[in-house]
Amino acid sequence: MRKFGASKMGHIFTKVALNPLRTNLFHIVLSAFFLTMAVGKTHAQDTKKQPDPVAPKTQTDSIAISLKEAQTQLADTIPTDSIKQKKAVLESKIRYKAEKYAKLDQKQKLITLYDKAELYYQDIELKSGLIVFNYEKNEVYAGRIKDSTGTLTQYPVFKQGSNVVEPDSIRFNYKTKKALIWNSRTDQGEFKVKAEISKRINDSVYFLKGARFTTAKDIEDPEYYFYTNKIKYVPKKKVVTGLTNMVIADVPTPIALPFAFFPMTTENQSGLIIPTFGDTNARGYFLQNGGYYFSLSDHYDLAVLGDYYTNGSYALRFETNYAWRYKFRGNFNVRFENQINSERGLPDYSKTKIYNIQWSHSQDAKSNPNSRFSASVNLGSSKYFQQSINQVNVGSQLNNTLSSSISYSKTFNTEPVMNLSLAATHSQNTNTEAINMTLPTLQFTVDRIYPFAPKDGAKKGFFKNINLQYSLRGENRFATTDSLFFKSEMFKDAQTGMQHSIPLSTNFKIFKYFSATASVNYNEVWYLKTIRKSYNTTTARDTTMEVSGFDAFRTYNFSSSLGTTIYGTFKFGDTKKIQAIRHVMRPNVSYSYTPSFEKYYDTYATDASGRMDLREYTRFEGGIFGAPGKVNSSSVGFSLSNTFEAKVTDRDSTKTEPKKVMLLNNFNLSTSYNISAxxxxxxxxxxxxxxxxxxxxxxxxxxxxxxxxxxxxxxxxxxxxxxxxxxxxxxxxxxxxxxxxxxxxxxxxxxxxxxxxxxxxxxxxxxxxxxxxxxxxxxxxxxxxxxxxxxxxxxxxxxxxxxxxxxxxxxxxxxxxxxxxxxxxxxxxxxxxxxxxxxxxxxxxxxxxxxxxxxxxxxxxxxxxxxxxxxxxxxxxxxxxxxxxxxxxxxxxxxxxxxxxxxxxxxxx
Structure with a gap:
């Protein structure tokens, strides 16, 4: 049984943005909080059993009057003596109505309402079958009535402020705020609560007797509930209970607490998280998912969880959620497992350490429209999801790729518009344990500029559609493995480069039906490391040396394309089931030319004399943005895309238009011819x-x-x-x-x-x-x-x-x-x-x-x-x-x- 309060987070815990309440088994007893909050200003303690409430006997000097007459007589009771003013019996206006009758007893100072009765006085709203209002004693009584079959109906609904109670009957003093309630029913959060008697002593002490609470939908016939006979509740301070017993299908179970004392607060609470007990064949008995929850603030929290196995294996997890309304939200999880198989000294003994880090962050789009930060991280040991003993991630075990991305972007509302972004990316193959990571990636782009286009009006023709862009991409890339991740060897082999691109393009129409494009692309790449190759006569092998220092190469290419769209319809008749087939073809012919950049190539001899077998290479070989090509390329490309759609007679005879059915979303053919080859x-x-x-x-x-x-x-x-x-x-x-x-x-x-x-x-x-x-x-x-x-x-x-x-x-x-x-x-x-x-x-x-x-x-x-x-x-x-x-x-x-x-x-x- 739990004896401490703790609320879980993430998939275990309530989200921070909603001010989570830690929940544990001690809420069996903590029902007092929910019950009394719902009962409102009531109290309960041991009292003599009250008889079933019935309507009071009508006084002989009372008469049945209409609602208007009752209000008039109430007004007549106000003293008019100007010498000595008496205090008014009612401190506020009273409104009431009833379906069958309303009785006024001036001698006893009683108002009796019967059948669908309603009474409104100060902040009290009361609806019931029977209401008796004693405005001299400042008391209100409400109860049920019997219908023609003898069944009790029209249960009271008592509301004062935000507190709502639906009991069998209620007796309430609106001066002292004391109340006695029989069989109150109320909802508080996920709980439904029913108490035989509820009583309020004062503003700070409540007593309840014979209370049961459950999360079942039907409080009258729940599948299970928790029963306690005595509860004392001091709001925002403490809860004291007697014996609390769990009942399933109206059968009491051995699950019980003899007594309990708990401090109470309306704020988030830190507390212990009780672990789960079990056993495995390879690691023995275990305690899983035990730890402590830290309620740090309304915006973020932290749970520290752990597992322990009797063979020495253990695991630790740190999980947090955070949120700031209208700004951002996210969660961060770190998991580590130290796994031991078998026992030391045995041939199958093994020991391994695995970990996993997950981070998810999203920004509210309204918080800053010109900048955005996001994160989706999933990295760690390649074998984590295959070997983790705390969860079974089936799809993750069969998948062989983990990926991550952290990015920040900003838009500058200039003319032209400029965009800047910084990102860190990660890709991991869980089979080969190879990791590729960029930290960081810088991108800067300038939107299209039309230098020859008019300020107003459409851009038509070859000349007016000429446009250019600028883009910059810089990367610091790492290629490593699990064993070297974030070690010195990983940073030593880093590759750094920067690429500048300036595309100049235009588009125009030819013969009205053909769309043509032409572009020239200029590309410049900067590297901080290059290579030098030579022949080692001692080892009789080629050697490659890294050369540190700035170096760059520049390339350019030309491309153009010509395409059109052809529509064809094959009609079979309006009386046919297939009325027509529509065929849309989009042929395209393209040409690209890239010259040879052999000036960036060097040679070295593969023997000691330096005269035989000269080999060519480029010092930019292996760079992250590639290397300049030596071969002159001139090729023509051909492609044809097709879509097929049919018009068929609709099965619904009331529809006059045929129904469109897609036969092929796409059917593409493509090839190319290299003129230079x-x-x-x-x-x-x-x-x-x-x-x-x-x-x-x-x-x-x-x-x-x-x-x-x-x-x-x-x-x-x-x-x-x-x-x-x-x-x-x-x-x-x-x-x-x-x-x-x-x-x-x-x-x-x-x-x-x-x-x-x-x-x-x-x-x-x-x-x-x-x-x-x-x-x-x-x-x-x-x-x-x-x-x-x-x-x-x-x-x-x-x-x-x-x-x-x-x-x-x-x-x-x-x-x-x-x-x-x-x-x-x-x-x-x-x-x-x-x-x-x-x-x-x-x-x-x-x-x-x-x-x-x-x-x-x-x-x-x-x-x-x-x-x-x-x-x-x-x-x-x-x-x-x-x-x-x-x-x-x-x-x-x-x-x-x-x-x-x-x-x-x-x-x-």
Whole structure:
């Protein structure tokens, strides 16, 4: 049982921007706070059991009067003696009404309202079946009445200020602010509270008797509740309770606290986070996700969490959320694990350290429209998500790339507009452990300038459309590995460079229907390091030396293009099902020329005499912005893009216009001819296309590479047409196709189980690779966002929602006559509701090349109204595991749960 208050953050903890309240099991007792805040100005203590409230007997000298008469008689009771003024009985105007009658008893100073009665006095609003207002004793009584069947109806609704109470009956003194309430019902946050008797002593002390509180929707018949007989509550100071017992399905359980004392505050609180206990085969027993929460301010917080295993393994995590309204928000997580497998001295003993850093920062667009700062960081050990023992990130394990970006940009509202940005980027291959990082990347651009365009009017023609731009890009790039990350060797091998680009271009029309463009690009690159190559006679090998110092090269090129759009429609008749097919073609011819820059090339001899085998190289070789080319390039490019659309008769006979159906979103052909080349001038023909089918639920993309040249016996491409070598016109060298298909029982439903955390970790945003499991917070449904509870429609009218996602991938390779299918796999995920409260799901696949089942995950979940139960099972593979969870959905009672699992005992690689 928890005895300290603590609120969690992130996926575990409430967001800082909303002033989080730390919640733990001690809220079983802390219900007093919620109850009394809802009851308002009431109190409770041990009292004699009150009889069921009934309407008071009508006095013989009372008469039934209309509402206007009651108000007139009240006014007549005001004394008019000018010599000695008596204090008014009522200090404020009273407004009231009732459906059946309102009685005024001047002798007893009573107003009795019956049936749909309402009374408004000072800050009191009271609605009930029966209201008795004693304006001499300053008391109000309200209770229920019986309908024609004898059922008690019209429960009181008492409101004073912001406090609302819905009891069976209430007795309230509006002078002393004391109240006695029977069976009060109220909501406070996620809690629903009901107390047999509530009593308020004064402004600072409340007593409640026979109180029960729950997060269930039905307070009268909850699935579970916590019961305590005595509560004393001092607002903003303390809560003292007696025995508090958990009751499930009206059956008391052994879960109880004998008594408790807690300090109270309306501000955020720091506190302990109680860990979870369990065991593994490889590391022994463990305590996970224990630590301390620091409520630092309303804008940021910090949680320090840790795991400990009896074989010596441990883990630490630091998680914080921060937010500043209308400015920015974000979170920062640092995770470290020291993993020990087996025991020291045994042959399978191993020890490794892994870590992961995640940072997400977003700026409110309204805070500063001319500058923006953002961050999305995910870096660390390449094997973190494969080996972490605190979470199972399925999609992250199967993905092999981690990436990060931190950027700042600013726009200068000058003429022309200028933009400046600074960024740090990171890309990491988790298989090869290679890391590429830029720190920083500087970019500066100046918008297009039209020096010959008129200030007013359209820009037409070759001359008026001439424009130029300027862009600057500077990088400081690091290429390293996991073992050298942020060590001296990483900074020693840094590459630095700066690139200046000035494109000068124009566009114009030719013969009205043809669009032409022409551009000249000037490029200048600066490096702080170059190389020098020589031949080492001692080792008989080529050597490369780094030369420090500023150096630069300058290049330029010319390009132009000519294109048009051709529309064609093939009509089949208005009475046909397919009335017409529209074909749109966009042919384009381009020309590019890049001269040779051999002046930047040097030679060196590969023997001691210096006369034999001279080799050429450029000192800019290996630079981050490339090197100048030596070969003169002059090529013509050809491309043709196509779209096909059909007009079909709509199935809806009431519609007069035909329906448009996209047949092919795109079908592209492209190739080029190198005029400067000595041989193999024609580039392979690339064919690609894609379309959407079944109301855009199926997406199909395909591509193929066709080479017109033949192969020799050694598998090398030769200067001979393939058709002249006994083959076809083109030789298929590669092909690929991908099909993605998503469907559900409801056409307009979009899948809710987007894997946001998995996507942030580098995985997929769907559940084709299963769903991620975070052991620190299992309250969220693994099938997506929890939906509102719907009424049961009946067994013969039950709707069973379902969704399915397919992904098929096929790759064919025939570069050297291998004619092999290198990739052929099918992945599928499916989720359905077997009943309105039972959900099942599966993610699996099959690799037809490797002839084996791919990653498979089975998911089961039961909605228990206020509770949630799930079972997640990966039956085979390197990450085989299962986990079972049952717990309360509500965040305020998130620690009331039972969880059992097997942690994947992964083999370190």
């Amino acid at each position: 000595d041989s193999l001038r024609w580039a392979p023909l690339r064919v690609s296309g894609g379309t959407n089918l079944f109301k855009d639920k199926m997406n199909i993309n395909f591509g193929a590479t066709l080479n017109p040249y033949a192969l020799d016996n050694a598998g090398r491409t030769i200067e001979k047409w393939n058709i002249d070598n006994g083959g076809s016109l083109f030789r298929l060298t590669s092909a690929n196709m991908t099909i993605n298909y998503s469907l559900s029982s409801r056409d307009n439903d979009s899948k809710k189980n987007e894997n946001k955390q998995g996507q942030r970790n580098g995985g997929r945003d769907d559940d084709l690779f299963g769903t991620n499991t975070d052991f620190s917070d299992r309250r969220q449904s693994q099938f997506g966002d929890d939906e509102e509870e719907a009424e049961f429609p009946g067994f013969f009218n039950a709707e069973l929602p379902w969704d399915m996602t397919f992904a098929y991938q096929l790759t064919y390779t025939n570069t050297r006559r291998e004619k092999s299918i290198t990739g052929n796999s099918l992945m599928v995920s499916a989720n359905t509701d077997l009943t309105p409260r039972w959900k099942v799901g599966v993610s699996t696949g099959y690799d037809f090349v490797q002839k084996g089942v791919t990653f498979t995950q089975l998911r089961f979940e039961r909605d228990l109204l206020s509770w949630r139960m799930d079972f997640n099972w990966t039956p085979f593979g390197d990450n085989a595991y299962w986990t079972f969870f049952i717990g309360i959905k509500s965040g305020v009672l998130s620690d009331i749960k039972w969880e059992k699992r097997t942690v994947p005992d992964r083999v370190l690689r």
